[in-house]
Amino acid sequence: MKFLHLLSILICFQLGVQAQNEKQDFYDVNKIPEIKLIIKQAKYDKILDSMKIYGEGMIIADAIIDGQTFKSVGVRYRGNSSYGYGNKRNPWHIKLNYVNKNQNYQGVTSIKLSNALRDPSMLREVLGFEIANKYMIATKCNYSKLYINGAYSGLYVNVESIDDQFFERNYGSKTNTSFKCSPESNISSNPGCLNKVYASLVYESDPNCLLPNYTLRSESGWDELMQLTKTLGEDPANVNKILDIDQTLWMLAFNNVLVNLSSYSGNISQNYYLYKNNTGHFSPIIWDLNLCFGSFKNTGIGGKDLNLKQLQEMDPLLHIDNAEKPLISKLLGIKEYKLMYLAHMRQIYEENFLDGSFEKRAMELQKKIRKAYLDDPFKEYQIIDFDKSINQTIGSKSKIPGLLELMDKRVKFLRKHEDFKVLPSNVIEAKLRNREAFDNKTVNTFIFEAKLDNFPKRCTVFYRYSDKDDYSSAILYDDQTNGDSSTGDNVYTGIVDPKGQYDTIYYYIYTENTGAGSFYPSDYMKNPLKVSLGELNK
Numbered sequence: 001m002k003f004l005h006l007l008s009i010l011i012c013f014q015l016g017v018q019a020q021n022e023k024q025d026f027y028d029v030n031k032i033p034e035i036k037l038i039i040k041q042a043k044y045d046k047i048l049d050s051m052k053i054y055g056e057g058m059i060i061a062d063a064i065i066d067g068q069t070f071k072s073v074g075v076r077y078r079g080n081s082s083y084g085y086g087n088k089r090n091p092w093h094i095k096l097n098y099v100n101k102n103q104n105y106q107g108v109t110s111i112k113l114s115n116a117l118r119d120p121s122m123l124r125e126v127l128g129f130e131i132a133n134k135y136m137i138a139t140k141c142n143y144s145k146l147y148i149n150g151a152y153s154g155l156y157v158n159v160e161s162i163d164d165q166f167f168e169r170n171y172g173s174k175t176n177t178s179f180k181c182s183p184e185s186n187i188s189s190n191p192g193c194l195n196k197v198y199a200s201l202v203y204e205s206d207p208n209c210l211l212p213n214y215t216l217r218s219e220s221g222w223d224e225l226m227q228l229t230k231t232l233g234e235d236p237a238n239v240n241k242i243l244d245i246d247q248t249l250w251m252l253a254f255n256n257v258l259v260n261l262s263s264y265s266g267n268i269s270q271n272y273y274l275y276k277n278n279t280g281h282f283s284p285i286i287w288d289l290n291l292c293f294g295s296f297k298n299t300g301i302g303g304k305d306l307n308l309k310q311l312q313e314m315d316p317l318l319h320i321d322n323a324e325k326p327l328i329s330k331l332l333g334i335k336e337y338k339l340m341y342l343a344h345m346r347q348i349y350e351e352n353f354l355d356g357s358f359e360k361r362a363m364e365l366q367k368k369i370r371k372a373y374l375d376d377p378f379k380e381y382q383i384i385d386f387d388k389s390i391n392q393t394i395g396s397k398s399k400i401p402g403l404l405e406l407m408d409k410r411v412k413f414l415r416k417h418e419d420f421k422v423l424p425s426n427v428i429e430a431k432l433r434n435r436e437a438f439d440n441k442t443v444n445t446f447i448f449e450a451k452l453d454n455f456p457k458r459c460t461v462f463y464r465y466s467d468k469d470d471y472s473s474a475i476l477y478d479d480q481t482n483g484d485s486s487t488g489d490n491v492y493t494g495i496v497d498p499k500g501q502y503d504t505i506y507y508y509i510y511t512e513n514t515g516a517g518s519f520y521p522s523d524y525m526k527n528p529l530k531v532s533l534g535e536l537n538k
């Protein structure tokens with residue numbers, strides 16, 4: 001009996017530890033994990049330089065993460081422009097399951113440490129990904145203190161890897177077609193191919209033209225990528241059948257508002273991934289934000305970097321006529337998508353920059369990391385530049401804008417811009433019709449009613465029956481059809497019939513007038529509305 005009692009205690013303890021680990025988040029921005037590497041090879045830095053320059057591979061090390069030891073992990077330098085030969089502050093890739101395939105920390109097997117190149121504030125990636133995660137599928141991000149062989153090596157930005165664990169967590173699958181879209185800036189195209197279009201998704205009939213600009217991460221997928229570029233270039237009205245339009249518009253809106261030009265929207269179309277989700281749609285995933293907020297300044301137009309005023313006043317429809325940026329020119333050439341894109345821009349700047357929360361958050365994060373940065377023996381900038389970087393330009397040559405210096409005037413410019421002068425039509429109230437009291441007739445369809453303002457011209461409900469499905473859409477009407485009771489009262493109505501197959505529906509509503517659009521609820525990306533027929537029949 002004592003043995004059984006002891007065994008039950010041990011089992012409960014183990015389950016408790018497991019539950020506690022599942023609740024922990026390696027990327028919790030309120031914590032600064034400590035990563036300690038023990039590398040036994042002599043002159044390991046020279047070996048890592050050689051591996052980075054001449055090929056792949058990793059060297060073996062041991063790692064201790066917040067006191068937990070991992071034997072025989074793989075380590076190497078990573079990055080393109082952020083890597084430098086002989087640099088004491090190169091970015092790192094740590095692969096916990098390099099030898100032991102079951103080895104992980106809170107489910108994480110691959111750790112990517114960014115050195116925050118050209119970011120004296122140490123805030124760009126963390127703030128950028130915090131904002132991005134409100135609106136689209138994006139990686140998580142915080143800070144880590146790195147030690148090598150007992151010596152403090154510095155404060156790094158700890159960015160979640162886009163890998164099998166990321167795909168599984170966000171898409172429910174890890175084996176679908178995927179590409180990394182980050183070509184080398186000095187790469188040459190194959191003969192007969194367009195030059196310097198990079199990963200812009202420009203269609204070229206020769207599949208070999210894709211090879212220098214995209215890295216296939218799955219077993220197959222080149223034919224699917226060719227089909228995407230062909231449809232985008234030649235039949236954009238139907239690209240919604242193979243491209244997640246809303247995720248794409250959010251990424252483009254984010255890039256523009258935050259002046260994130262080391263991206264698809266800059267001179268080199270780069271720093272994003274494509275993943276084909278379970279509904280057969282390619283979904284772009286933003287990546288590498290250390291140069292956002294105007295640290296990278298080249299749009300590819302005119303060949304010169306933008307100055308501070310030009311960054312602050314960058315055109316919200318940048319590249320709309322650029323055939324070499326088809327995600328922008330082809331999609332925004334469709335009025336509905338253009339208004340959705342502008343609605344996303346409006347939402348990003350209104351929710352993040354108008355109430356002082358951006359400045360408050362920047363100050364909070366810098367206060368949290370200041371001591372760790374001050375003690376960093378290889379920090380690129382002095383602490384005085386770190387302290388000034390929120391409000392002032394840093395560097396006489398690099399001229400990296402202060403975050404508030406850039407964004408305060410950028411948001412003022414956008415609010416006054418012609419594309420944002422028209423007030424959008426908004427949903428004042430949205431509901432589904434219940435079964436009326438004392439009515440024996442069961443409600444077996446979803447009848448939507450949305451009351452709108454500001455001269456609506458169009459209203460659409462996007463719906464799905466499972467959070468694993470793709471959204472379908474249905475038009476709502478204000479013309480006494482499709483269940484509408486009165487014409488011209490700005491109450492739009494529509495019917496979705498699940499045909500007895502589904503009980504629950506997830507939905508959000510999009511409405512537009514002649515010059516602007518809006519979504520309801522505003523956080524539909526993460527929290528769409530939900531109702532069941534059972535609830536409607538109570």
